[in-house]
Amino acid sequence: MRSPAARRAVVGALFVDFGDRDRGRPPRARYECVPCNYRSDIVTGAAAVAAFTATASDTHRSVCPSRQENDQ
Numbered sequence: 001m002r003s004p005a006a007r008r009a010v011v012g013a014l015f016v017d018f019g020d021r022d023r024g025r026p027p028r029a030r031y032e033c034v035p036c037n038y039r040s041d042i043v044t045g046a047a048a049v050a051a052f053t054a055t056a057s058d059t060h061r062s063v064c065p066s067r068q069e070n071d072q
C-alpha cells in the first residue's frame, strides 16, 4: 500500500466554515499554502464556497513557487 504521492500531499490546507443558517451566518472558505505562505481571500456564500473548494488547491498549485521548485 505504498503511495508515492503521499509525501508531498500536504502542502496546503482548505478551511471551510459551513456557516449557521439559523444565525444568518453564510458559509465561508479560504485556502492556505504552508510552503509559500500563501493565504487566499475569504470567499463567502454557498455557491462561491462550493466553487472555491472545488478549484482552490489546483488553482494555487499551478502558481505556487514552492511547488514549482519541488517539481524540478
Ligand SMILES: [Zn+2]
Pocket (backbone or CB within 6 Å): 033, 034, 035, 036, 037, 038, 060, 064, 065, 066, 067
Ligand atoms: Zn504555495
